[in-house]
Amino acid sequence: xxxxxxxxxxxxxxxxxxxxxxxxxxxxxxxxxxxxxxxxxxxxxxxxxxxxxxxxxxxxxxxxxxxxxxxxxxxxxxxxxxxxxxxxxxxxxxxxxxxxxxxxxxxxxxxxxxxxxxxxxxxxxxxxxxxxxxxxxxxxxxxxxxxxxxxxxxxxxxxxxxxxxxxxxxxxxxxxxxxxxxxxxxxxxxxxxxxxxxxxxxxxxxxxxxxxxxxxxxxxxxxxxxxxxxxxxxxxxxxxxxxxxxxxxxxxxxxxxxxxxxxxxxxxxxxxxxxxxxxxxxxxxxxxxxxxxxxxxxxxxxxxxxxxxxxxxxxxxxxxxxxxxxxxxxxxxxxxxxxxxxxxxxxxxxxxxxxxxxxxxxxxxxxxxxxx
Amino acid sequence: xxxxxxxxxxxxxxxxxxxxxxxxxxxxxxxxxxxxxxxxxxxxxxxxxxxxxxxxxxxxxxxxxxxxxxxxxxxxxxxxxxxxxxxxxxxxxxxxxxxxxxxxxxxxxxxxxxxxxxxxxxxxxxxxxxxxxxxxxxxxxxxxxxxxxxxxxxxxxxxxxxxxxxxxxxxxxxxxxxxxxxxxxxxxxxxxxxxxxxxxxxxxxxxxxxxxxxxxxxxxxxxxxxxxxxxxxxxxxxxxxxxxxxxxxxxxxxxxxxxxxxxxxxxxxxxxxxxxxxxxxxxxxxxxxxxxxxxxxxxxxxxxxxx
Numbered sequence: 001x002x003x004x005x006x007x008x009x010x011x012x013x014x015x016x017x018x019x020x021x022x023x024x025x026x027x028x029x030x031x032x033x034x035x036x037x038x039x040x041x042x043x044x045x046x047x048x049x050x051x052x053x054x055x056x057x058x059x060x061x062x063x064x065x066x067x068x069x070x071x072x073x074x075x076x077x078x079x080x081x082x083x084x085x086x087x088x089x090x091x092x093x094x095x096x097x098x099x100x101x102x103x104x105x106x107x108x109x110x111x112x113x114x115x116x117x118x119x120x121x122x123x124x125x126x127x128x129x130x131x132x133x134x135x136x137x138x139x140x141x142x143x144x145x146x147x148x149x150x151x152x153x154x155x156x157x158x159x160x161x162x163x164x165x166x167x168x169x170x171x172x173x174x175x176x177x178x179x180x181x182x183x184x185x186x187x188x189x190x191x192x193x194x195x196x197x198x199x200x201x202x203x204x205x206x207x208x209x210x211x212x213x214x215x216x217x218x219x220x221x222x223x224x225x226x227x228x229x230x231x232x233x234x235x236x237x238x239x240x241x242x243x244x245x246x247x248x249x250x251x252x253x254x255x256x257x258x259x260x261x262x263x264x265x266x267x268x269x270x271x272x273x274x275x276x277x278x279x280x281x282x283x284x285x286x287x288x289x290x291x292x293x294x295x296x297x298x299x300x301x302x303x304x305x306x307x308x309x310x311x312x313x314x315x316x317x318x319x320x321x322x323x324x325x326x327x328x329x330x331x332x333x334x335x336x337x338x339x340x341x342x343x344x345x346x347x348x349x350x351x352x353x354x355x356x357x358x359x360x361x362x363x364x365x366x367x368x369x370x371x372x
Numbered sequence: 373x374x375x376x377x378x379x380x381x382x383x384x385x386x387x388x389x390x391x392x393x394x395x396x397x398x399x400x401x402x403x404x405x406x407x408x409x410x411x412x413x414x415x416x417x418x419x420x421x422x423x424x425x426x427x428x429x430x431x432x433x434x435x436x437x438x439x440x441x442x443x444x445x446x447x448x449x450x451x452x453x454x455x456x457x458x459x460x461x462x463x464x465x466x467x468x469x470x471x472x473x474x475x476x477x478x479x480x481x482x483x484x485x486x487x488x489x490x491x492x493x494x495x496x497x498x499x500x501x502x503x504x505x506x507x508x509x510x511x512x513x514x515x516x517x518x519x520x521x522x523x524x525x526x527x528x529x530x531x532x533x534x535x536x537x538x539x540x541x542x543x544x545x546x547x548x549x550x551x552x553x554x555x556x557x558x559x560x561x562x563x564x565x566x567x568x569x570x571x572x573x574x575x576x577x578x579x580x581x582x583x584x585x586x587x588x589x590x591x592x593x594x595x596x597x598x599x600x601x602x603x604x605x606x607x608x609x610x611x612x613x614x615x616x617x618x619x620x621x622x623x624x625x626x627x628x629x630x631x632x633x634x635x636x637x638x639x640x641x642x643x644x645x646x647x648x649x650x651x652x653x654x655x656x657x658x659x660x661x662x663x664x665x666x667x668x669x670x671x672x673x674x675x676x677x678x679x
Contacts, residue, residue, distance in 0.1 A: 211455045212460060216477065217449060
């Protein structure tokens with residue numbers, strides 16, 4: 001115990017003296033939450049759309065002003081032919097082109113079925129889908145306004161339909177930030193758990209300092225505990241800092257208990273640190289460590305469900321996620337923060353992480369050799 | 373117990389490379405023992421086995437009355453080791469490093485200050501400086517202080533003076549002889565032959581074997597052939613000519629001079645002089661010479677090559 005305290009003191013001394021470590025610990029939570037939460041958004045805002053009005057009627061202008069008033073679109077009105085439309089999409093000067101045909105107003109009034117043409121740059125399929133939906137909704141809202149002015153035959157344009165009114169639970173306002181922020185926090189904690197732990201351990205090998213440690217009476221468990229505990233504590237500290245930023249700046253709801261959140265986070269950090277140690281067992285230099293972790297971390301992150309829904313991934317990917325610790329943690333942290341779940345609601349995830357942590361840590365400690 | 377280190381038939385291989393080949397070594401208690409040999413001779417491997425950092429393949433080994441393979445835990449307390457590569461924390465200060473290693477051994481800088489004083493007093497003015505910012509010589513002194521702080525019985529130093537300037541090297545050996553007065557056994561390795569004479573016993577090591585052991589004078593007195601030193605400004609030209617003389621067993625340059633070893637004492641200075649003068653008219657001077665450790669070493673290497 002005495003020796004462990006001596007090592008811990010030395011580790012903290014080195015961590016706080018490291019020029020890079022301090023910014024990582026204190027600045028990274030701010031940067032990640034402030035920048036990433038805004039950047040990693042799927043909401044459509046100020047999308048460039050070009051409207052080619054061939055009708056020049058009252059109704060077509062009304063439709064144009066509908067788009068103009070929408071916060072989702074930045075509208076450009078153009079008079080041009082099809083070749084130019086192609087060019088505009090190619091040069092990315094606009095994301096979508098909506099063409100209002102001749103006789104638009106006339107057809108509408110006569111009750112003749114009319115068609116608008118919408119060309120969307122669909123390189124980013126997700127955004128293209130959203131643009132299509134938003135454009136349709138904008139047009140529909142115009143039709144609703146026009147309804148009273150139309151004669152009976154026009155009713156065929158708007159067939160009777162079952163109207164389902166959705167009610168969004170757990171994130172009633174569909175606030176994207178409340179969904180992203182917990183995900184960003186998991187990245188933050190993983191980076192500390194896996195990257196920093198691993199780099200710190202490999203550094204002893206790379207600098208050769210392990211050789212001097214090895215001729216002292218320091219035992220393996222003392223050395224490893226001294227190396228790992230600081231990052232466990234720093235990880236929890238950064239989680240608290242990230243939550244604080246989320247609550248103050250983004251109004252992040254904390255529906256569940258902070259206690260459950262920290263129990264799970266402590267467990268997840270244990271797993272992450274175990275993985276960090278495991279990777280450091282097989283790496284000789286910090287460079288090797290970085291590349292190895294980067295490889296795994298990218299897969300964990302993209303598959304874990306931070307940005308995309310795991311349920312819409314192929315079945316094999318969902319099975320792969322069973323060995324992705326980040327997957328469990330993302331699920332847990334969102335459930336606690338947004339749904340108010342407790343430990344008892346997530347026993348499966350709890351035991352999965354526990355087993356994962358114990359296995360990763362045991363293998364890592366067993367594989368660990370103090371030799372350089 | 374008169375011997376601090378006793379090693380018999382020690383073997384260690386890395387894959388197919390024999391790093392240590394049936395090695396024998398005995399170091400007396402309180403001795404100041406030098407392991408002399410070029411890079412790759414196996415000095416570091418031997419030291420890492422002695423300090424229980426590496427397991428031997430076979431052979432028996434006893435250090436301070438303990439077996440490094442089995443009793444490594446007790447051995448750690450008796451042993452001080454200074455690795456060849458600077459292995460202290462560069463981002464900790466001089467004092468923090470020393471105090472860390474002292475505490476790990478459950479002691480303090482104050483308690484064993486008398487032991488490290490001859491070394492540590494020289495770097496104490498810089499005790500708040502980061503170890504990474506020290507000069508090579510000062511790093512060496514800090515490493516030695518850290519290896520000594522727990523009052524070891526045996527001190528193992530792996531090439532402590534490699535990469536250190538000549539003045540610091542002399543200082544360092546001076547300090548080692550002071551440390552020795554505390555009754556600490558010292559085993560030190562070095563590739564510098566001229567440092568060997570400062571030890572009271574040495575072993576010449578080559579290719580995982582010890583090729584010659586004894587006091588420095590014992591070793592040099594085993595050198596039976598006549599040896600001359602040739603001084604000249606035209607070293608390379610005369611080297612070429614002298615090598616053509618069949619009576620000379622070997623001609624090698626040592627710094628600014630040539631060492632000429634005569635085969636079976638066949639010739640004298642005058643005959644060599646006339647042989648060289650036949651081929652050129654450069655100025656040179658030949659004098660009798662007492663063989664050094666390096667001459668013995670090179671003599672051995674050449675005898676191995678000729679087999």
